[in-house]
Each structure stands twice: as C-alpha cells, then as structure tokens.
Amino acid sequence: MSIFEVRHQRWAQVILQSAIGGDRIPHAYLFHGPDGIGKETLARAYAQLLLCEKPVCHNECSSEYAPDGKQWFDSCGLCSSCRLMETDSHPDYHLIHRRLIRFHDDPSVRARKGLDLGIDVIRQFVLDAAHKKPALGSRKVFVLRETEKLTSAAQNALLKTLEEPPPGTFLILICRALDSLLPTTRSRCRSIPFSPLPISFVHETLQGRHSDINADLIRFAAALGEGSLGRSVQCLENGLNEINRNVITPLKDLSVLSALEWAHLLEDQADQLAHRSRLGDEEINETDAVRQALTQILTLVATFYDDVLKLTHGQQERCCNTADLEIVRQAGSRMKHDWIPRSIGWTVQAEAQIHLNANTTLCLENLAMRLAHLYAPSR
Ligand SMILES: [Zn+2]
Numbered sequence: 001m002s003i004f005e006v007r008h009q010r011w012a013q014v015i016l017q018s019a020i021g022g023d024r025i026p027h028a029y030l031f032h033g034p035d036g037i038g039k040e041t042l043a044r045a046y047a048q049l050l051l052c053e054k055p056v057c058h059n060e061c062s063s064e065y066a067p068d069g070k071q072w073f074d075s076c077g078l079c080s081s082c083r084l085m086e087t088d089s090h091p092d093y094h095l096i097h098r099r100l101i102r103f104h105d106d107p108s109v110r111a112r113k114g115l116d117l118g119i120d121v122i123r124q125f126v127l128d129a130a131h132k133k134p135a136l137g138s139r140k141v142f143v144l145r146e147t148e149k150l151t152s153a154a155q156n157a158l159l160k161t162l163e164e165p166p167p168g169t170f171l172i173l174i175c176r177a178l179d180s181l182l183p184t185t186r187s188r189c190r191s192i193p194f195s196p197l198p199i200s201f202v203h204e205t206l207q208g209r210h211s212d213i214n215a216d217l218i219r220f221a222a223a224l225g226e227g228s229l230g231r232s233v234q235c236l237e238n239g240l241n242e243i244n245r246n247v248i249t250p251l252k253d254l255s256v257l258s259a260l261e262w263a264h265l266l267e268d269q270a271d272q273l274a275h276r277s278r279l280g281d282e283e284i285n286e287t288d289a290v291r292q293a294l295t296q297i298l299t300l301v302a303t304f305y306d307d308v309l310k311l312t313h314g315q316q317e318r319c320c321n322t323a324d325l326e327i328v329r330q331a332g333s334r335m336k337h338d339w340i341p342r343s344i345g346w347t348v349q350a351e352a353q354i355h356l357n358a359n360t361t362l363c364l365e366n367l368a369m370r371l372a373h374l375y376a377p378s379r
Contacts, residue, residue: 001086003045003074006038008201012192016046019190020073025050026190028162028171030147032178033194036230040145042194043172044085045075047093047141050170053079081136091135097145100125115285117146122154130161130169139168147173148180155185162188196227205229210236216323217241223320224303238276240296243269245324247297248304252330254375259368266301266364270294291354294364298351305343308332312340331375339374346370 003013012031019025031039049055052075059071075082084090100121101114109120126142134140144150150158162171162185173189175181203222206229210218213236220241225232235241246269250262273293274286307319307328321328335343350367354360 001041001045001048001075002077003042003049004072006042006045008197009038009042009194012042012194015190015192016042017070017072020049021071025170027165027169028173028189030173030175030178030181030186030189030191031194032175032191034176034196034226034228034231036225036228036233037194037197038229039174039194040143043143043174044093044095046172047143047170048075048082048085049073050139050141051081051085051090051092051137052076053081053137084136092137092140094125094129094140094142095145096121096125096142098149115149116151117144117149117154118151119154119157122150122157126171127157127161130166134168139170142169142171144171144173147175147185148177150181150185152182155182159184159188197229199223199225199227202227202229202232206232206236214323219322220244220320224299234277238273240273240300241323243273243297244300244304244321247300248321248324248327251301251304251371252327253334254368254372255377256369256372259372260365263361263364263368266294266297266368267361270297273297291357291360294354294360295351298347298354298367302344302347302351304328304331305340305347308335309340309344312337334375336374336376343371343374 003016006013016029029043031043033039054076055073056076057071057073075085077086081090085093096117098114098117098121101112101118102110104110104120104124106120114121126144130140130142161169165171171189173181173185178186178191199222202225203218206213206218206222207215217236221232221235224235224240247266250258250265254262270290270293273296274289277293278286278289303320307321308331310316310318311325311328312332316325319325319328332340346367350363353363
C-alpha cells in the first residue's frame, strides 16, 4: 500500500519522510498511541517503502501532507517486493506478536499460552531471524505488535539488537503508552507519537465500509471510539449497541428498589461482551476480559449521562444515543439537573476502581445505589 493511504497522522509521516530524505534512517522506531489509529498500518506501509526495489520520489504530494518544497518518498507498488507485501508473503517482513508462541520450535514452549510477548518468541523470531541474511534484497523489517506486553527479560534480550542491529535490519515497536516500556528500551528507539483520528473521519470510513448499517448505529460507534477506528469497528462487531440498549433502558427511571438488579444486569452484560471479544483469542485471560468488558460498559453508562446533560442543555445534535433519545429524555426529566454531572463522575470513578482490580460486584452495587439517589422518587 502507498504510505499516503494512512490518513491523519501527519506528524508521524513528516518524521519518517525527513529521515528517509536525509538518508539517516533510524534502525529502531517506537510508534505509540491508542489502539486502532493507524500505527500498525503505517508501520507496514513504511516497511513496504524500506523494502521496495524502486521507491518513487514525489516533489508534490496530496494537500494533507503539503511538503513545503520537500521530496516525499513512497513504495512503487509494482516491483516484486511490493507485490509480495501486497499478498502478505514477503520473506523479509516479520510481524512479531505474542501468538507466535504457537509456532515456536520447542514443543514445551508451544504448549504455553501467549499471554505476554516473552523472551522465547523474541529470541527465535527476532534475534535469530535478524542475524540471518535477507531472503531477497539487502533489508529486513521487524514490526513488533503490542510491545506493552513485552516481559522485562524479553526487553533486556532485545537491547543489543535495538542498539546495534545487524546491517540492513530495521525494527518498529508498537505500543499504547511509552511508560509501559523500560527506559532502556525507550532510549534506544526513536519515538513517534500518534494522535486519535478526527471523529468525522472515523464516521465517514465506517459509512463507506458498512453502507448496510443504519446511520444511528454508525454515529454511535464513531462517537464511542473516541478517535480510534479500531475501537469503533469493534463496537460494531461486538454488537455493543444492543448491549448499550440493555444497559441504559433501566436508567430512564432508576430507583433504590431496582438499583441492585441493574448492577447485576451490568455483570451479566459484561460476561456476554467478554465472551464475544474473546472469540478467536482464547489467550486472553477470562478475568481480564470480563474486567475490560465492564470498563467498556461503564463507558456506555458515562456516555448515557453525558447525553442526559447535553439534552438538558439543548444540545441534542451532540448526543451519541441518537436512536434512544427517548430514554435519555425520560432520565433527564426524573433527575435534578445539578446532580447529573455527579452521575458521570461516579461512573468514571467506578471504572477506575475496576481497572485497579477492585471487587467488581461491590463496586457496581455501590455505583447503582448512588445513582438511584439522583432520581426523584416515583409518586
Ligand atoms: Zn516497489
């Protein structure tokens, strides 16, 4: 793919292009930022450019990357190397991830679960592979996915290669947050920050890909992704809208009597969501998956009360729950307006507690009881 197909990451593009244009290509980059915003896509497109036999040089570029008289480089898309990249079969492009443990030479290592990106995978698939000659040209590129899951031992084993890789070897580490890596690893890589995508772009992309899905649902997924196309796609794939409706419907009129029932409903919905998101990746620990699902569900709750607040301020067009505005309206009519921000604060607080491994049932029950007191009692 053309490197310019990766949109809205101008800063990253400028850094990469300046290095190529200046002929000072760093051998280790660290791409960091939230999931689903183009880090791995750009890493792959950049790898294609590094491996391309006849890279092309543009003096002008699309307006988004207006080059100020600079030259911009891209892969040709035509050479045998580019064609191998397009068919996902380039022998010198190495995508490294924790699930490679299943393909390890040692059967006792293969028997383990790939919860982390451990030293065995790094040794065989990066260190040993980096010391072999490239199969085609003179370069090899390693893209390491989810490096926040690298163990300390694996990071220590990588240090020498990051510092001084074999000639023609390039590494791109991808992670969510810089501080998830050891300082010694970070200091050996050139860091490039990635920013969330504009929500309008996520919205347009989803519309283009899913013309069969209704507009409310697309809008909901785009808003909930908070600038991550990957997260928005997951919302659609995991049926988060259906879970959202189950979670928010009782919130139109929560009472002390119905609060605990609602708290248990959240746990039940989290189990369902965790099951859906674990499909195809049984290496995710079940308890972690449920906690992750619960934090997602609490985001739905916070988004709902945020919509209640917006609606009471007459900002209907900014609401996420456009398909369920009646539920939002009913909740707004039952709650004291000054109290609505408290509901958002408490929900975010519960989300943080669950993230820090608090007792989930207790946390949800407390939240439900506190929220119930924000509604006027039924007559
Ligand atoms: Zn090419």
